[in-house]
Amino acid sequence: MPEDVAYLALALNRSVxxxxxxxxLAAAARKxxxxxxxxFAHGD
Incomplete structure (x- = not known):
């Protein structure tokens, strides 16, 4: 979903x-x- 990309971009930008x-989304974030x-902290 488009909002998933926004959430990930925000986390990357803010280092949070x-x-x-x-x-x-968790897998993409860990990547x-x-x-x-x-x-889903460890990909479970």
Whole structure:
């Protein structure tokens, strides 16, 4: 979804973690070395 890109871009720009329950968004964030707290923190 387009808003997912915006959330990831904001986290990258602000150097903050990205909290999400979306597996694909969490995977994309980890790929960009953005911290993902919560159940998908380690790609589970």
């Amino acid at each position: 973690p990205l909290a999400t329950l979306d597996r694909k 960009e070395e953005v911290s993902v707290p919560g159940p």
